[in-house]
Amino acid sequence: MSASARLRETSASPLWWALLYFFCLLCGYYVLRPVRDAMGASADATAVFPAAWIDWAQAHGWALKDFVLQVLFTCTFAVMLLLQPVYGALVGRFPRRVFLPLVYLFFIVCLLGFHWAFQTQASGRGMLFFVWIAVFNLFAVTVFWSYMADVFDEHQARRLYGYIGAGGTAGAVLGPLLTQALVGVIGVAHLLLVSAALLSVCVLCIVRLRGWAIRRERRHGLASGEAAMGGSVWAGLRLVWQRPLLRAMAITLFFSVGAATLLYNQQAAIAREFYPDPAAATAYFARIDSAVNLLAILTQLLLTRWLLGRFGPAPALLLPALVLLLGFGLLLASPLPVMVAIVQVAQRAGEFALAKPARETLYTRVDRPSRYQGKAVIDTAVFRGTDLAFVWIHKAVAAAGTATVFAAGAIAAAGMLGGVCAILRARRGLGEAASVSALPTSAQPLRGET
Template sequence: MNPPAHLQRLGRFRAALAASPPLWWALLYFFSLLCGYYVLRPVRDAMAASADVSAVFPQAWIAWARGAGFELKDFTLQLLFTGTFVVMLLLQPVYGALVARFPRRVFLPVVYLFFIACLIGFWWAFDRNASGRGALFFIWVAVFNLFAVTVFWSFMADVFDNEHAKQVYGYIGAGGTIGALVGPMITRYLVGPLGVANLLLVSVGFLALCLLCILKLRPWAMRREREHGEVSGEQAMGGSIIAGLKLVWQKPLLRALAMLMFFGVGVGTLLYNEQAAIARQFYPGAEASTRYFSTIDWAVNTLTILIQLFLTRWLLRRYGVAPTLMIPAIAILVGYCLLALSPLPLLVAMVQVATRAGEFSLAKPGRETLYTRVDRESRYKAKAVVDTVVYRAGDLSFVWLHKGLAAFGSSVVFTAGIGVALGFLFGAWRVIRAQRALPDEGAPGDHPTTQPPIPRRAQRA
């Protein structure tokens, strides 16, 4: 008698882990990265919601705003999102120069060492309660999250080819989800004994683990490039420092991915902001609202990891990226239609869970497999533009759009959101069409999970 399907899938997961050193290191890498980020995220959110405006903005800004006749605290989120977009845009040429002029073995560690150095600087600022630390920290955490995760998935596309990515990306995503669950628990239990400032050093420790994983995965990336006859990432990529922007404009797939990202951020931003307004109305007490949001986070992470372990791999291997992109897009469209009719807190929570879980468990792994089939300049430079500049442009656009729509009530916000959800669905369709023109890269020779270890000489290369 055959075991149940869910036990068979767990058995395949255990077999993949037992046979695959790169999968182990990739899991540890993504777990450490998201765990370190989610240790920081509550600190960031607390800063953004702080009643002490001097903790968020410098005193000079506060005085200037009052002289101009308004209070900065009335526009905190809008200003923080605007600042994040501006910084992200300014950093694109810097990142492009780093990727163009230095080989992978240099720029990957440099990115994470830079973030570690910044965290040590913020530790000093928080320890001394420096004025204006909140805005700077909020923007930095947003930049860190997008750039660090983008670099991670770009590197994974160097380590795993398309066929292997379909098999393991769901598992790797599950490792990140576990990190997203553990990080807030660490913050919750250690913020009392350690204090806010010292929590930043805990995140430093997780980023150090990421550096170790990069070193361990590098030989596997070199092997994959040799087997497929690709230009080695151990050489500087070259090209323009703004090549990423040009590639997104020129290539149909990258344009489609940018559209998908923009409208995907839009549906999430409108829902997130309106959910906060509805929660304030129906759950005015701190305890009730905290319980409401924590229940949503628990449901999102639970549903995400179940889908990642039991469905994502099967969908990608059997049907490709189409269902992983279309299922979340259709679910969001249906959700917004229901919310336009009845914006009740329970329904908002259900749509939020479906939206975020669908993004983390299906849409994200599906999009990332596509980057295994493009050239390295698109993989690193163009991907960074889509994941950072386009992402934050969406944030900026829709946080201000919500500010205008919110005055007319939740039903108007969600009705407008139907149009945004249609844009998201159209973007998913465009990506599915454009990716058909890509080469369907297979795996030459043996599966990397079944190959013998790399000789020591190759490991030292």
């Protein structure tokens, strides 16, 4: 049997379990997302915030219902920062076989608690759920991709991550359809149990994939994930600061999320101007979401695997940045709703189908602390902090007009392109890092440490 045939044979079974895992994870999230969005759009402050918060705000002369999203986004970022050291302690002190199921079991227990809160109309349920779902989305997805880097080596990742991403996209498409079909029958509270059941399947997939992760580590002489990796609760922050690849990843994500946030917020402003009727605005956004999902899944199935397998991650990283830079240039010339929609579709589909899988393949070549601790900081704290910062940046630059927003977006897209170039430069040094990752974790000092 040829080497390529053996590779296909050994990667087929974990591919299907990984597909099922990501499908159920994103399906479970997108079942919940409409519930979260309804909380964020609610004009009833009592359905969102605790009564004590409402009373305090009224006593100080302002109404919380006028600042729903601002307060929710700020709370989300604060909670994300507080949970980062908790996650760092968890992955540092427990082996993979313990902390991976523990993360998802924690989310399942939370869903059972929210089921009770929604059933009893508990005060503050909306705020808690909005913040929790953001935390769940970022931590659960980053844990998934960290685990995939344990299961698959770089060559397998290049061939398979496009398919795995397509499985997630299929789940993202089915989730809202389930919500639409079931919410009128079983109610909002019971939707949370549907999501909990899907997360239970994720736990099963984690257990079934463990054997392939162990075999991959033994085959390549890597540090075992069956032992705790150690490190302080702040190890992830230190890794991002000290390691060139992680630093470049953080810079790229900062500008990528910033450009996307500027585009999204200006799209909402333009939609309010051109589509004052709520039904027309809803149809406009629905068409965008449908186009994003269709383009993403076609790209994942037809292009991503070929690009990563033939040329490596460079084209898949560079193309979304170049398309976004070109898109903002076109918007400066023609800021019409149809052009905004086209750029939005290209940006989101490029991120989901190309940039994200390409970045994740690089984590297969770094050590476990970088995959679990450093990556978590980038995907959670950096992501959410950037989102919050650019929400306020948009508010400031939008006062100068639409053209100023798109000019700021072009600058952010250029920064994203620079970050991608930094990633590709740092990637050249990963050959040396591979020998380090094969050492026991306790023997891997961080630079600057003794």
